[in-house]
Amino acid sequence: MRFHQSEEQLAIQDALRGTLADALPAGRLRTLVDDPADFDRPSWDALMALGLGGLALPEEAGGSGLGLVDLAMAIEVLGDGAAAGPIVQHLLTGLAVARSRNEAAAAHLPGLAAGTTVATMAWGGDWLPESWALTLEDGKVSGSVRFVPGASAAALFLVGTAGGGLALVSGGSQVTVAPMPSADRSRRVSTVTFDRAPAAELFAPGDAGVAGLFDAALVLTAADALGGAQRCLDMSVAYAKEREQFGQPIGRFQALKHQLATMALEVEPARALLWYAAYAQDCSLPDARRAAALAKSHIADRFVSVTRAAIAAHGGIGYSWEYGLNTWFRRALFDRAYLGSPSLHRERAAELAGW
Amino acid sequence: MDLNYGAEAEAFRVELADFLAGHWQPGDRRGSALKAYIASFRQEATSRGYLYRNIPKRYGGSEQPIDTVRAQVIREAFGRARAPMEVSGNGMSMLVPTLLDRGSDALKDLFIPPTMAGDYVWGQGYSEPGSGSDLASIRCRAELAGDKWVINGQKIWTSQGDRVTHMFALVRTEPQASKHAGISYLIIDLDQPGVTRRPIRQMTGDAGFYEFFFDDVTTPADWIVGARGEGWQVSRTTLKHERANIGSADALGGQFAKLVELAGQVTRFGRPAIKDPEIRQALARIEGWVLAHRCSSYRLFSLAAADEPPGLVGLMMKLLVTETGHDIAMLAQELIGDEAMLEPAPPGTRGRGVEKWLDQIMGSLGNSIAGGTTNIQRNVIAERGLGLPRELALGNDA
Structure with missing residues (x-):
């Protein structure tokens, strides 16, 4: 029985946290959000140099062979540091290629593991696989998908095909990227149009592998949300200790203490929920699908709630652009909507329970 | 993992x-x-x-x-x-661990065996009418007269008050000392003249708690745990033993399972409530908290098994149960609809309908008070968990 973090897991988190803080410090993050690019090469390269891209890929493909639990812990730290670009989408693409039986596609694994080949996801519809609508005919994909993060930088697209299949498309002249005005400046999204783009099918519609990857994407998005919520809590607690009004630190006042305790109550218990949802997938537990749905809906809601509370706890400075809290507020908008709203996944959880 | x-x-x-x-x-x-x-x-x-x-x-x-x-x-x-x-109750969960850590050999010999046998039933004598969250302000006093303590004052919110044979109590023995340093931890035999017990009828209509009045009640001079003036620290003794327990998570999970069952039994807008989109959302929203609580209990259990400290989440479990119990109560009240106008028959009697949920609906409020109110829980999380400074008015000698 073990259900807390190992030394190794903590060490991976520390390494990622330190590297991200160096590569994407607060000053750099402030300029990044005013930059229309949907990708940040220096921080991407620094994280990939640590082995992030291959963390959960098989060792023979140049990866470390770790599980979704480890990946979720890694993403949590990156959400805390507001890592830019399509990181979750890149890692998911790696998992999809590694889990598929398409051996030709496996040639991409070393590039995905090293992060030299940037990948993102274009799923579309209302996010659920049965609503995906890109057509796959004669090995060519056509159609448009909105809300694709990091599309300008991506060389590979993990696309959702009609009926709920997954295929891999390489960027090229048959792929057009139209940036959308994006609320989350650290993960800008685009509309991507595929016009008979050559594709390698990874999973046919209805393949059980699709459900597993969808659930993994839910868990990793929840991991990002947990990390972001943790960051907002930490910033608020630090500010409450240092900011003085009425001649004393505002953290001495019970009203603010209770606000901060309530935020902590949203964040800390959710951590074990996230671990469980990832663990349930690693072990194929019978409730893995429900756990992923409940983790995504619960934790995305917590992130929204904690960012709002953090800005309230800070007062005026929290509302300023300069201070930077709005970076996480905007990431919460992304994490809540991306892959489906909390209400969508709660209804799925109800359905899966047979309610 | x-x-x-x-x-x-x-x-x-x-x-x-x-x-x-x-x-x-x-x-x-x-x-x-x-x-x-x-x-x-x-x-x-x-x-x-x-x-x-x-x-x-x-x-x-x-x-x-x-x-x-x-x-x-x-x-x-x-x-x-x-x-x-x-044997369950305050004796095994609170008194015996305290005696093992701080009690004299004579007190251990005297009290542990009959407590284990269930012959002695223990009440906790901490709260007083004027001392709830500010417990260290207690006024119930004991004076040493020869080889006896003479105790006068009042204690309140003692559970199983009709059955308890003995009490472990915090009493003021050093009136000149500062607030916390004037308190001692005494053991009192309740079967003696001068002890008056009175049930407190609570909002459910039942009397689960009692108040005790002490009028020149005596106890031997050596029925004290720790030294004079050390009672506050003694009462905070928590012995390291097999405390981590997944059972409390199962209790919340069990309550949630009953809520789902209720939603399957009642109708809303002409269909089973569990088919109503709003109810499905509300249930799944609560389940997120229930699952977070259960998984956190796995985490705490794992930490305890590895002999590592529980950390922040260990301070949150009671508040999580309280808040989630509150959410369950509010949804149950919606689900039972008009039946919420009925008084439930006592537990264990036949013919109880869905109005029996009023027991949980009212009981959930008791949870937010017993064992440290929700406001105090938030203070503890903020001060001990997040490291925020104590309020100036509260004094810092604790």
Whole structure:
């Protein structure tokens, strides 16, 4: 029985946290959000140099062979540091290629593991696989998908095909990227149009592998949300200790203490929920699908709630652009909507329970 | 991460199942026959190291090394067989650990064996009418007169007040000392003149708690745990033993399962409530919290088994149960609809309809007060968990 973090897991988190803080410090993050690019090469390269891209890929493909639990812990730290670009989408693409039986596609694994080949996801519809609508005919994909993060930088697209299949498309002249005005400046999204783009099918519609990857994407998005919520809590607690009004630190006042305790109550218990949802997938537990749905809906809601509370706890400075809290507020908008709203996944959880 | 207990624990589970199949056969015994059977069963289970694990052998315990996983497997196996475990109540959960850590040998010899046997039933004498969250302001006083303490004052919110035979109490013995340093921890025999007990009728209509009035009540001079003026620290003693317990998460999960069952029984807008989108959303929203709580209990259990500190989440479990219980209450009130206008018959009686949820709906409010109010829980999380400074008015000598 073990259900807390190992030394190794903590060490991976520390390494990622330190590297991200160096590569994407607060000053750099402030300029990044005013930059229309949907990708940040220096921080991407620094994280990939640590082995992030291959963390959960098989060792023979140049990866470390770790599980979704480890990946979720890694993403949590990156959400805390507001890592830019399509990181979750890149890692998911790696998992999809590694889990598929398409051996030709496996040639991409070393590039995905090293992060030299940037990948993102274009799923579309209302996010659920049965609503995906890109057509796959004669090995060519056509159609448009909105809300694709990091599309300008991506060389590979993990696309959702009609009926709920997954295929891999390489960027090229048959792929057009139209940036959308994006609320989350650290993960800008685009509309991507595929016009008979050559594709390698990874999973046919209805393949059980699709459900597993969808659930993994839910868990990793929840991991990002947990990390972001943790960051907002930490910033608020630090500010409450240092900011003085009425001649004393505002953290001495019970009203603010209770606000901060309530935020902590949203964040800390959710951590074990996230671990469980990832663990349930690693072990194929019978409730893995429900756990992923409940983790995504619960934790995305917590992130929204904690960012709002953090800005309230800070007062005026929290509302300023300069201070930077709005970076996480905007990431919460992304994490809540991306892959489906909390209400969508709660209804799925109800359905899966047979309610 | 690994939620399996491991091969050794599973082998132990088989051993326990064999033991229980052979030794827990209460049949149709009732009354004193059942009581005697349970006593001998407990003795047998203790002799094999299954019960009273943290109690030394000289007091009748089994004196086992701390093993959180083994203790959990025992709870699960006994629970499945519906076999009795240790005598429950304040005596075993609070007094005995305190005595083991801070009590004199004479007090241990005097009180631990009859408490384990269930012959002594203990009340907690902490709160007073004027001292709730500000517990250290207690005024119930004891003065040493020769070889006896003479106690005068009042205690309140003692559970099982009609059954308790003894009380461990915080009383003011050093009136000149500062607030916390003037308190001692005394043991009082409640079967004596000058003790008046009175039930407190609570909002449910039942009387689960009592208040006690002490009028020149006496107790021997050496029935004190720790030295004079150390009572505050003594009452905060928490012994390191097999505390981590997944059972409390199961209780919240069980309450949630009943809520889902209720939603399947009642109708809303002409269809089963569980088919109503708003109810499905509300249930799944609550389940997010229930699951977060359960998984956090796995985490705390794992930390305890590895002998690591519980950290921030350890300070949150009570508040999580309270808040989630509150959410369950509010949804239950919606689901039972008009029946919320009915008074439920007492638990255990026949013919209770969905209005029986009023027990939980009102009880959830008791949870937010008992054992440290929700406001105090938030103070603790903020101060001890997040490291925020204490309010100036509260004093810092605690």
